[in-house]
Amino acid sequence: MITASRITKTYGTTRAVDDLSFEVRPGVVTGFLGPNGSGKSTTMRMVMGLDRPDSGAVTIDGKRFGDLRWPLREVGALLEAKALHPGRSAANHLLALAQTNSIPKSRVGEVLELVGLEGVAKRKVGKFSLGMSQRLGIASALLGDPGVLLFDEPVNGLDPEGILWVRNLLKSLASEGRTIFVSSHLMSEMAVTATDLVVIGRGQLIADTTVSDFISSNTEVTVLVRSPGAVQLADALRAAGAAVQGTDDGGLLVTGWDAARIGDVAHAAGIAVHELSPQQASLEEVFMDLTSDMVDYHGQTPAEV
Amino acid sequence: MTTATVTAAPPLPAIDHGHAGLGNQVVSEWTKLRSVRSTWICLAVVVVAGIGLSALVSNIEAGRWTHLGLVDRAQFDPVRFSQTGEFISQFVVGVLGALIVTSEYATGSIRTTLSTTSKRTTVLSAKLIVIGAVIFIVSEVTAFISFFVSQAVLLAHGGKALPAGSTILDQLHSATIPVVGIASDGAVRAVFLCGVYLTLLTLLACALGFVLRHTAGAISAFVGFLLVLPLVVSILPSSFSGSFERYLPSNLGLAMILVTSRKTDFAGVLLTPWVAAGVLAAYAAAAVVLAGVLLVRRDA
Secondary structure (H helix, E strand, O other), rough: OEEEEEEEEOOEEEEEEEEEEEOOOOOOEEEEEOOOOOOHHHHHHOOOOOOOOOEEEEOOOOOOHHOOOHHHHHEEEEEOOOOOOOOOOOHHHHHHHHHHOOOOHHHHHHHHHHOHHHHHHEEEEHHHHHHHHHHHHHHHHHOOOOOOEEEEEOOOOHHHHHHHHHHHHHHHHHHOEEEEEEEOOOOHHHHHOOOEEEEEEOEEEEEEEHHHHHHHHHHHOOOEEEEEOHHHHHHHHHHHHOOEEEEOOOEEEEEEHHHHHHHHHHHHOOOOOOEEEOOOOHHHHHHHHHHHHHOOOOOOOOOOO | OOOOOOOOOOOOOOOOOOOOOOHHHHHHHHHHHHHHHHHHHHHHHHHHHHHHEEEEEHHHHHHHHHHOOHHHHOOOHHHHOOOOOOOHHHHHHHHHHHHHHHHHHHHHHHHHHHHHHHHHHHHHHHHHHHHHHHHHHHHHHHHHHHHHHHHHHHOOOOEEEEEEOOOOHHHHHOOOOEEEOOOOOOOOHHHHHHHHHHHHHHHHHHHHHHHHHHHHHHHHHHHHHHHHHHHHHHHHOHHHHHHHHHHHHOHHHHHHOOOHHHHHOOOOOOHHHHHHHHHHHHHHHHHHHHHHHHHHOOOO
C-alpha cells in the first residue's frame, strides 16, 4: 500500500506536484498516467524518499521511507533504466545492491534468470541496449522480494515480446498480493495492464479510480446504429429527443441514449435494425481529452471524477 | 534472453531483526569499488608512479652529488627524494576519491544507492571508510617500498648510511651521498605521514564529490585547492600571505614528510609534522561535515 497525503513539491517557481493525494492498493496493478512534465517521476521520487515534499507525506505500508528498516526488502523501484555505471557487470551491479540489505548472493542469479539476463550476467552494462537495461532495472527492483514495487516507464525500449513479458510479470506480481505502481505514457498499455488508475496533470490529481470507471464516467455513451431505414429512424429518434449524427458509411451515432432505448424507438416505429453497438472510448481518447483540458485551462480546479 | 513466460523467483527469506546499516553499505561500496576498471588503473598509477618516480629522482639527485655545492649537499634529503612520487599520486587519489561519488551522480545511480538505506549519511560514511582504507593501505605500502628502493638507489651510487644521531653539519662535511635507514630519526614518521597525506586528500576529494555532485567540478575544486590556492596566496602582500602559507595543503604535505632534524631553510616556516597532519585532517573533516549536511538536506 502506498499512501500519498496532500503532497506538494515546488522547484524554484515551478509547482511540480500540487496538493496530491492518492492511494495505491495491493493486489492489483495501478497505472500512473499523466502527460510529460505532469509530476509522475517527481511523485515516484518522493515515494522513494529521494525528494522531500514541501508539505504532506508519502508512506509505504504506513511507514515513511526514512523509517524502513530494510528498504530494498520493502520497496523496489525502477526509476531510471540507464542509471548504471557503464563499466560494471550486471552481476556485480546487483551484488552491490544485494549487499546493502543482507540479501544472499544466490538471489542475484535468481533475479537475473527471472528477467532473462542470465546469459549476459558478466557483461558490462554499458554495452546493454535500453531494453536489456530495463530488464536489469526490473531485476534490481525485485532483488529484495519487496511487497511494494514502483516502475517508471518499464516498457520503454522493449520489443513487443518484452512488452508482453512485462505486462504478464506486473499482473503476476500483483496477483501475489503486491502493490504495483507503474507509470507509462502508453495509455493503451495501461488499458490492458492496469486495474486501478491514478491520473495527474500539472501535478494535480485528475482521477483516482479504476480503468473501467474512468472510461465510462468520462465518456458520453455513444451507440452506433445501422438500419436499412436509417433516414426514417434518425427522424424518429430526433423526434423522441435523441442527438443523432450520421456517419460516412451510412450509420447513425446516437449520443446520450443507451442501446435499449434506441431499440425501443426503432421497434415502435417499425424500422428494422441491423446493428446496435455501444461505442467505448479508448483510455487514450479519454486521457487526451482530460489532459488537454488541463493544459488549455490551467489554474482550473480539476473536475471531481 | 527474451522470454514471454513469467517464472517467479523463489521467495526471499525475511529478516525480522536489525536494519540495513553501515556494515552493509561498506561491503557494497567495496564491491562497487573493485568491480570497475578505473579503480585498478588509479591504484596502479599510485604504486608505479610512487615507486618509479621516487627511484628516478633519487637516481638523478645521486648522480648530481659531485656537482653540488655545500648548501645543496646540506639540504640533500634522502627521505624526501624517496617520496617524490607523492606529487603525482595526490592528483590520482583525488580523482579516484571524487569519481566514486560523482560517477554515481553522472549516471543517476546515486538514487539507486540512496534508496537502499533509510539513512543517507551511511552512504557517505561507507564511501569514506572504503576509499580511505584502500588508499591508506596502498599508499603506505607504496611509501615504504619507495623508501627502501630509493635508499638502495642511493647506495648503488656509493652512498653511505650516516651514523645515528648525525646532524646536518655531519652531512655537510661528509664526502659521500647520505643514505638513511628506516630506523633513523623521523624516517618512519615521514614515510608514514606520506600515506596519511594521500589518504586525507582522498577523503577531502570524496567529500567534495558529494558537495559538488559533478566530476569536472569536484576535480577542478580539488586541483584548485592544491595548486591554485598557493598562487592566490602568493600574490597577496607578503605581510599578509606569510601567516597563511604554512596552512596551504601543499605546504602541509611538505611539513608532514620533512624529517625534523633535517629542517634547514624551512625551519620556522612550516608547521611541525603532526600539527600539519592535524590541520589537513581538519580541512578534510570540514568538507565531510559539509557533504553530510548537504546530502541529508538536498533532494537526491
